[in-house]
Amino acid sequence: MTRQEQIKHALENAFDVIEIEVFDDSESHRGHSGYQEGGESHFNVRLVAQDFVGKSRIARHRSVHAALGDELLGQIHALALDLSAPEA
Numbered sequence: 110m111t112r113q114e115q116i117k118h119a120l121e122n123a124f125d126v127i128e129i130e131v132f133d134d135s136e137s138h139r140g141h142s143g144y145q146e147g148g149e150s151h152f153n154v155r156l157v158a159q160d161f162v163g164k165s166r167i168a169r170h171r172s173v174h175a176a177l178g179d180e181l182l183g184q185i186h187a188l189a190l191d192l193s194a195p196e197a
Contacts, residue, residue: 120154128156
């Protein structure tokens with residue numbers, strides 16, 4: 110399973126997902142710090158989840174980091190998060 114798939118799977122298991130997109134953006138960072146040959150080092154995640162209702166931006170980010178866990182996070186150089194609750 111790729112890191113991209115691991116991220117998506119972990120988030121789908123941890124949250125009541127309405128929309129999710131996990132994009133490997135590694136290639137656009139070629140030549141920069143943290144780039145790994147073959148990609149899987151820089152990710153953009155857009156997640157809309159019912160779980161985020163009433164939570165602050167920081168609480169949302171912390172919950173995503175907890176869901177991914179230290180081992181998976183340790184393999185990722187950069188993780189951009191766009192997290193939101195569904196529109197009422």
